[in-house]
Amino acid sequence: MRQNLNVLAALTLATAVSTSSAWAAESSDPIRLTLHDWSGQLINTKIMGSILQEAGYKVEYVQADYIAQFAGLKTGDLHLAMEIWETTGREALDEATASGKVVNAGETGLMAIEEWWFPAYMKDHCPGLPDWQALKECSEEFSTAETSPYGRYVGGPVTWGGFDEERVEALELDFEVVHAGTDAALFAELESAYQRKDPIVLWVYVPHWAPAKYEGEFVEFPPYSAECYADPSVGVNPDMAYDCGKPRGPIWKAAWAGLPETWPGAYEIIQDYRISNEEMSAMVGKADLEGVEIDTVVSTWMSENKDRWSGWINN
Amino acid sequence: MRSIARFQTAMAWGLILATLLLGWFGRDLAKALDARWLVKFPSAWVIHFKTKISAAMKWLVEEAAIGPVAFTDITRALAWLIEQPYELVLAFLAHGFFLDSGADPLVILPAISWIAVTAGVIALGHYCRDWGLALLVGACCIYLAVFGQWESAMVTLASVLIAVPIGAGGGLMAGIWAYRHPLGERILSPILDLMQTIPIFAYLVPILFMFGFGPVSALVATIIYATPPMIRITILALKAVDPEILDFGRMAGTTERQLMWRVLVPSASQSLMVGVNQVIMLTLNMVIIASMIGAGGLGFDVLAALRRLDIGAGFEAGIAIVVLAIAVDRLSQAFAERMGQIQHVQPGSWLARHKRTALVTTLLAVTWVLGQFSPLLLTYPESQTITTGVFWNDTVKYLNVNYFDLFEAVKVFFLHWFLLPIKKVLLGLPWPWAIAMLSLLGWRIGGAKLALLCAALSTLILISGLWSKAMITVYLCGASVILATLIGVPLGVLAALNRRAGAVVNLLIDTLQTLPSFVYLIPVVMLFRVGDFTAMIAIVLYALAPAVRYAAHGVRNINEELIEAGLVSGCTKWQLLRLVRLPLALPEILLGINQTIMLALSMLVITALVGTRDLGQEVYIALTKADTGRGLVAGLAIAFVAIIADRLIKAGARGARLRFGLES
Numbered sequence: 004m005r006q007n008l009n010v011l012a013a014l015t016l017a018t019a020v021s022t023s024s025a026w027a028a029e030s031s032d033p034i035r036l037t038l039h040d041w042s043g044q045l046i047n048t049k050i051m052g053s054i055l056q057e058a059g060y061k062v063e064y065v066q067a068d069y070i071a072q073f074a075g076l077k078t079g080d081l082h083l084a085m086e087i088w089e090t091t092g093r094e095a096l097d098e099a100t101a102s103g104k105v106v107n108a109g110e111t112g113l114m115a116i117e118e119w120w121f122p123a124y125m126k127d128h129c130p131g132l133p134d135w136q137a138l139k140e141c142s143e144e145f146s147t148a149e150t151s152p153y154g155r156y157v158g159g160p161v162t163w164g165g166f167d168e169e170r171v172e173a174l175e176l177d178f179e180v181v182h183a184g185t186d187a188a189l190f191a192e193l194e195s196a197y198q199r200k201d202p203i204v205l206w207v208y209v210p211h212w213a214p215a216k217y218e219g220e221f222v223e224f225p226p227y228s229a230e231c232y233a234d235p236s237v238g239v240n241p242d243m244a245y246d247c248g249k250p251r252g253p254i255w256k257a258a259w260a261g262l263p264e265t266w267p268g269a270y271e272i273i274q275d276y277r278i279s280n281e282e283m284s285a286m287v288g289k290a291d292l293e294g295v296e297i298d299t300v301v302s303t304w305m306s307e308n309k310d311r312w313s314g315w316i317n318n
Numbered sequence: 319m320r321s322i323a324r325f326q327t328a329m330a331w332g333l334i335l336a337t338l339l340l341g342w343f344g345r346d347l348a349k350a351l352d353a354r355w356l357v358k359f360p361s362a363w364v365i366h367f368k369t370k371i372s373a374a375m376k377w378l379v380e381e382a383a384i385g386p387v388a389f390t391d392i393t394r395a396l397a398w399l400i401e402q403p404y405e406l407v408l409a410f411l412a413h414g415f416f417l418d419s420g421a422d423p424l425v426i427l428p429a430i431s432w433i434a435v436t437a438g439v440i441a442l443g444h445y446c447r448d449w450g451l452a453l454l455v456g457a458c459c460i461y462l463a464v465f466g467q468w469e470s471a472m473v474t475l476a477s478v479l480i481a482v483p484i485g486a487g488g489g490l491m492a493g494i495w496a497y498r499h500p501l502g503e504r505i506l507s508p509i510l511d512l513m514q515t516i517p518i519f520a521y522l523v524p525i526l527f528m529f530g531f532g533p534v535s536a537l538v539a540t541i542i543y544a545t546p547p548m549i550r551i552t553i554l555a556l557k558a559v560d561p562e563i564l565d566f567g568r569m570a571g572t573t574e575r576q577l578m579w580r581v582l583v584p585s586a587s588q589s590l591m592v593g594v595n596q597v598i599m600l601t602l603n604m605v606i607i608a609s610m611i612g613a614g615g616l617g618f619d620v621l622a623a624l625r626r627l628d629i630g631a632g633f634e635a636g637i638a639i640v641v642l643a644i645a646v647d648r649l650s651q652a653f654a655e656r657m658g659q660i661q662h663v664q665p666g667s668w669l670a671r672h673k674r675t676a677l678v679t680t681l682l683a684v685t686w687v688l689g690q691f692s693p694l695l696l697t698y699p700e701s702q703t704i705t706t707g708v709f710w711n712d713t714v715k716y717l718n719v720n721y722f723d724l725f726e727a728v729k730v731f732f733l734h735w736f737l738l739p740i741k742k743v744l745l746g747l748p749w750p751w752a753i754a755m756l757s758l759l760g761w762r763i764g765g766a767k768l769a770l771l772c773a774a775l776s777t778l779i780l781i782s783g784l785w786s787k788a789m790i791t792v793y794l795c796g797a798s799v800i801l802a803t804l805i806g807v808p809l810g811v812l813a814a815l816n817r818r819a820g821a822v823v824n825l826l827i828d829t830l831q832t833l834p835s836f837v838y839l840i841p842v843v844m845l846f847r848v849g850d851f852t853a854m855i856a857i858v859l860y861a862l863a864p865a866v867r868y869a870a871h872g873v874r875n876i877n878e879e880l881i882e883a884g885l886v887s888g889c890t891k892w893q894l895l896r897l898v899r900l901p902l903a904l905p906e907i908l909l910g911i912n913q914t915i916m917l918a919l920s921m922l923v924i925t926a927l928v929g930t931r932d933l934g935q936e937v938y939i940a941l942t943k944a945d946t947g948r949g950l951v952a953g954l955a956i957a958f959v960a961i962i963a964d965r966l967i968k969a970g971a972r973g974a975r976l977r978f979g980l981e982s
Contacts, residue, residue: 037531040610040621066612067531071523071944075531148730149849157848161935162942183848184929184938187624187840194627195844198718212626291626 089252120207224248344746364783372947466703473615493552520953551593591654630707636837764969810869868910872903
């Protein structure tokens, strides 16, 4: 992002590298990290970037699309992606690692949850919640003019997958799945309904600022298992698959396959990096709800957790 | 004669009725005949263009080479070439020059101060026209600083400063080439059609492959989108140069090159600047999409704000784009006028002649030096910024809480009586009948050639397996265009007949066209929920402008004598409008509707963001899955729909002009 005055930069870098002889063999090129458009990812990436900078590496941030970035990771245009969600990015990640040009750099420590979610006031309309059986009884509470008599469930963009149409059918829920085209549209629906205390059930994921801003709970479906998705006979409905909740799982770091050789020291730091859901939710809340600048949130974390990240560097 | 005409009219009405009935009962009919292939094209017959295109693209990116130089090396070299000036401008305007080492880079030279930029812009405004313009553009700059949009605006400005010269210069070259070689125009024309109608999302993925990730790809996409009008205007402008000037140049013994650069281009410069202006506007239209692939700046601010549902912040960043567009637009127009005038060299020393340049340069140096001691001189202090964000958030909340039921009732009414019937007819229409009717229409309006074009393009959409998505596209755009016409044409007529109303309407239209649609898309979702109705509102708002502009233009430009004639024969004001003005303005109005259709189609990809299920969604899915072939096929299908509509309406407008004797 920043203009490098190449000659001068090379000179100073030469001195910088010679002082930290531990990584004398490493490349002096900047490590390029990808940025997406949600705050959690920005915070996560910038913390990683700051730690790498503290360790003496040059870092560049590049705006890139979540799935399209894999093309860049394969060619080495991009070097590190900090948030590949088990739930939405697994396929793309597997495909990329199978090509041998991308490596999985381990978990970030964050756990992704994605599920049907309802605001707390819906318990008055539908007392059986959060158990999923309750949705069967009161689907009409969730209906609108367009979907009546069926309930209306706002799903994520089609590209997120999630098998909600299949789930509705397998669990015999009288719901119609309406897809929001983007994350922003999805939460605009929630904000709108919440302001009016209107019925709504929709796809929410964490870590996200929404559960911090709005009071509510995830619907408790029969727990996910790989067999439940693959084998119709497993689960509540003996004839159909997808008769359970959505998978939960870690958020991964993905790196260009050349990164471990080009910056071996940096790769170790990247592998060591861990952060927790609680920390992340608090930071996302600060950024999105209190309007604190992302760079401020990041530098606060950096100064409060000096011991942790210096441990990763010196490891 | 008379009976033949009557028979033809009856025939036309009969066919329209048959089409409607067939569409309405199409599904039941297909079921009754046990011939589902009539309404749903069998997937076994589909030709998979997308896998072929994907394979071709893979080959191009991974294997294609001229000798030892791989294709991607060439594109990467191009990217590097574009990147150098961009980085320079960006550092100068926004980030400053750094000595990059580790966590704390050393600042060599900070970015240019907001005071210096504002002073420079004011000086330029004064130089180009007068104090009025200087004041306007100065106010724009102050707005950006006071509302805390300065740095983002400078990032966006940097991309404009790079994309516009490349787009305008390249467009000029291509236009000159097409002017010199008649074959060139014939080759370029369909390419330009495609460049203007294929949604950008469709070719973003291949561009990312070829030019790498980051701002350069965004710049390349912007240039592809913004150049076509420049090429078209160049060809038109050069052709319109007075032949006498051309002869005069030849008589003076110019070479071909001199004739072009010393005679033709200067004579056409006024019209050419219109093209440059278009390039600037389209570049600013692109900032949101460009920010999705790494351009940053105001577009990114809009996206990020809406991502955290901060409608107010999104709105402010969106208005900042409008403000930037207004400043750049007015300056470039005034600059073009100034260039067209003959300047007298004033006597005196260099300093006396270049007071403004000297002043701004001094200010720049002073702010850089003193800025070391007082950061206020370099960046506008954050504590002094103001925001209206809360107001916008509260307004939307107020509307939502108090008037939602009303909105809901309106929506349900429109859905039941307007949108859903159209959808049912279009989706139920058996495709053989639809293609036949389209070809027949083409033949009636424009002859065999047009009929062939309609048949060929619609068949291509059919066999690529996108028929029903294309029909949803036609339904959504058609419904929106009908509404936009019903609203826009009366507004345009009003603007033409009443000066004061005209000023208000113009301001509204200007804002709607430069305000990124994403800014109002999310509040509309809050009030109307996701779905086709929300998409329709967004499309109507965006596509309204040309309907208004062309209608106003058409009504204003009617021959005064015809109006006189109408008055003399005793027309009332209303009769004058209905019997004279509207029919005579019809060709212009039709061209306006044509442009409305084009804009509506270009909005499809944006409406996919609120969950429509048309070709736009197909393109969007392909983008997020990085599937080159799928995106390009869907993009081409949109382009085909656009081209069919464009050719039919243009032929219709020509027919109307012939009938009124405006053209022979």
